[in-house]
Amino acid sequence: MVQRSMNRNQLHDQNLKLVLQQVFNNHPTSRIEISHQLHLNKSTVSSLYNTLMAKGYLRELGYGNASTSGGRKPTLVALNQDYGYTLTFDLGYRHLHALATTLNGKVWKYDRIETRGQSIHxxxxxxxxYIAMVQNEDASTNGLLGICFSIHGIIDDNKIKTSPFIDMDGVDLVQLFTMTYDVPVVLENEANLSAIYERDFNGARDLNSAVTISIHRGIGAGVILHRELFRGEHGDAGEIGQTVTSLEIDGQGQATPVRAEDISSEDAIIRQVEQQKGLKNLDRDDIVRLYRQHDTDLALILQRFTIAISSLLYNTMRTLDPDAFFINSPLIEEVPELLEQIRAGYRRLAKQDFPISLTTNARLATVLGGCSLITHQVLGLEGYALQFERIPENL
Incomplete structure (x- = not known):
């Protein structure tokens, strides 16, 4: 008797989540349409619908058109975007990117805050x-629902294993912000969030598997296999910047490994240009300026860069065999000719073309991926596919 009751409760919970998923992915929709899509009888859907309405997740929009056979006009329904909001923060090494989104994934606020040289405290x-400012402007029913942090490092079991660019100095973000705001707090690697962005918002929505290569201060990969984020057993999957590409032998015969991000990350490019020209404190804007001035030293460095990235893509293809690659790189976004060189380099290695695209809205990719991750958790829909509206490129 107890076992049957448990099964009934589990089935009810699953169907409730399926109805919520249908509303999220097909707004506006109606009870009759949900019934058709889920192959559930109308009375079951109505009961589940009423439960979600009582919780405040849904809002009715009015009547739709009657079917061709006549009958009552269906009541259209969508997710209640006034239910509350989520926040995602990308802890970059130069900027703090902050994104506030309503429960249905619509962007409410985005800000980029200068943090160069600032401590984690x-x-x-x-x-x-920033949270206090957003709370003062909020008019939703339930306010802040959850927080996601994008970390440029390795995450395992919602804990930071490594943070090479920001000294965390013992700060436990999950504990601190959970205690302060009493909401779920999720940590995720920034390359993984870029991959989630491609899957749920952008170019990989119709793909089964894809790999997003994130080229910033380091190099990382977000891996989507069979529509699921692949983190590995300890959160280290995708750390392709640590791939050893060659060995340097010193005068004593000692071998030093050369890793991919030592020669082909954005910081590596800047460092090579500084050494070549005897300059200091260059940044991405300086590299773009030198490129447009047809600087010969930079041209050679960028040629080595595109060859290295092409090789990295080829090796990843041979290992994971995804449907497509996406590259999240502000530098390549500024110099799109580099993408064509990477494609050509891959073509020479593989003897065939392969889908290699540049992530659009690269500055928002990680925070939008974070929006998806925390929205799944807030709605209790982990493991359920949610399709967010595409974000305009000029946002």
Whole structure:
């Protein structure tokens, strides 16, 4: 008797989530359409619908058109975007990217905050100040629902294993922000979030598997296999920047490994240009300026860069065999000719073409991926496919 009751409860919970998923992915929709899509009888859908309405997740929009056979006009329904909002923060090494989104994934606020040289404690203060500002502007029913942090490092079991660019100095983001705001707090690697963005918002929506290569201060990969994010057993999957590409032998015969991000990350490019020209404190804008001036030293460095990235893509293809690659790189976004060179380099290695695209809205990719991750958790829909509306490129 107890076993049957448990099964009934589990089935009810599953059907409730399926109805919520249908509303999220097909707004506006109606009870009759949900019934058809899920192959559930109308009375079951109505009961589940009423439960979600009582929780405040749904809002009715009015009547749709009657079917061709006549009958009552269906009541259209969508997710209630006034239910509450989520926040995602990308802890970059130069900027803090902050994104507020309503429950249906629509962008409410986006800000980029200068944090160059600031400690994690100063960044936490900036985040708390930002949350206070958003709370003052909020008019939703339930307010803040959850927070996601994009980390440029390795995450395992919602904990930071490594953070090479920001000294966390003992700060436990999950504990700190959970205690302060009493909402779910999720940590995820920024390359993984870029991959989630492609899957749920952008170019990989119709693909079964895809790999997003994130080229910033380091190099990382977000891997989507069979529509699921692949993290590996300990969160280290996708750390392709640590791939050993060659060995350097010194005068004593000692071998030093050369890793991919030592020669082909954005920082590596900047470092090589500084060494070649005897300059200091260059940034991406300086590299773009030199490129447009047809600087010969930079041209050679970028040629080695595109060959290295082509090789990295080829090796990843041979290992994972995805449907497509996406490259998240602000530098390549500024210099799109580099993408064509990478495609050509891959073509020479593989003897065939392969889908290699540039991530659009690269500055928002990680925070939008974070929006998807925390929205799944807030709605209790982990493992359920949610399709978010595409974001305009000029946002």
């Amino acid at each position: 100063e960044m936490v203060d900036r985040i708390n100040h």
